[in-house]
Amino acid sequence: QALPAGEAYEQFVHGQRRVPTRDNLHDFFNGLIWLHYPATKRRLNDLQARAIAAQGVGAVRGPLRDAVTVFDENGAVLLAPQPLHEALAARQWRRLCVELRPLWRQARLLVLGHALLEKLVSPRKSITAHVYQAQEAIKSEAMADQALARDLSAPWLAAKPFNPLPILGVPGWWPENENFCFYDDSLVFRSARVA
Numbered sequence: 001q002a003l004p005a006g007e008a009y010e011q012f013v014h015g016q017r018r019v020p021t022r023d024n025l026h027d028f029f030n031g032l033i034w035l036h037y038p039a040t041k042r043r044l045n046d047l048q049a050r051a052i053a054a055q056g057v058g059a060v061r062g063p064l065r066d067a068v069t070v071f072d073e074n075g076a077v078l079l080a081p082q083p084l085h086e087a088l089a090a091r092q093w094r095r096l097c098v099e100l101r102p103l104w105r106q107a108r109l110l111v112l113g114h115a116l117l118e119k120l121v122s123p124r125k126s127i128t129a130h131v132y133q134a135q136e137a138i139k140s141e142a143m144a145d146q147a148l149a150r151d152l153s154a155p156w157l158a159a160k161p162f163n164p165l166p167i168l169g170v171p172g173w174w175p176e177n178e179n180f181c182f183y184d185d186s187l188v189f190r191s192a193r194v195a
Contacts, residue, residue, distance in 0.1 A: 014049035025121060029114035037112055039149035044072050047154055064158040071157070073115035076129040076165065077148065079138055080107035088131060088163045093189040097169050098180050104171040110144055116167070123168060125176075126188050130162035164190075 013019055019034055021027040034041045051065045061069060078085065081103050087096035097104075111117060111129065119127045138147045166188050168174035176182050183189050 010045055010048035010052060013045050025118045026115060029117040032117075033112055033114045037145045037148070039145045040112065040152070041072075043149040043152050044068050047152065047157065050154075063160075064154050067157045067160045067162075070130050070160065070162065071132055072113065074113040074128070074130045075162070076112060076116065076131050076167070077110045077134060077138065077144060078107065078131050078165075079110065079141065079144070080104075085133070088165060089133070091163075091190065091192040093169065093183045094180070097171055097177065097183055101171045108141055109165075109167075109170055109173075110141060111167075112148075120167070123174065125166065125168055125182075125185065127167050129165045129167045131165045133161045133163065 019031060021031050047068050048065055051062060051068075055062055078088065083100055084096060084103055084107055087100060109129075109131075113129065116127070116129055132148075134148065134151050138144050138151075169177055169183060169189065171177065
């Protein structure tokens with residue numbers, strides 16, 4: 001009820017430093033992400049608010065607001081050895097999740113997307129995270145919030161530096177992916193697009 005009619009949510013959060021929250025899972029998870037990653041959420045909100053101030057709210061968000069929304073809703077960050085990042089970027093699913101499976105013991109997938117968390121309440125194979133390829137090396141979860149807040153820049157983010165990751169394919173996240181045929185579903189584990 002705190003959000004005035006007609007005011008953009010992002011502008012209200014930016015100006016009031018309050019997060020209007022409805023009584024539903026989507027907003028509940030958003031609140032949890034605000035508590036866990038406050039610097040990152042403030043940075044994303046600042047980018048949104050500046051874009052709205054410059055361009056207004058229209059039928060189309062524009063590249064920066066679109067990218068911020070994608071990351072805010074469905075984003076994740078992968079802290080992992082370089083071979084996992086390379087296989088993810090190339091969408092080499094069998095290599096990423098089968099051949100390199102032992103490396104996942106050294107990896108950590110940080111979920112920042114509140115809509116992604118909401119979707120995981122009713123898991124299905126096609127739920128996809130948009131994994132942000134951070135410019136700054138993030139070595140641990142403890143430093144992730146501040147590092148991400150520093151790392152997120154408008155031009156870089158507007159280019160959508162994300163890799164799709166069907167999240168239930170992450171080793172250890174879903175019992176069905178122990179059967180390696182799980183990754184043969186080309187409707188979920190899609191090949192990289194050819195330019």
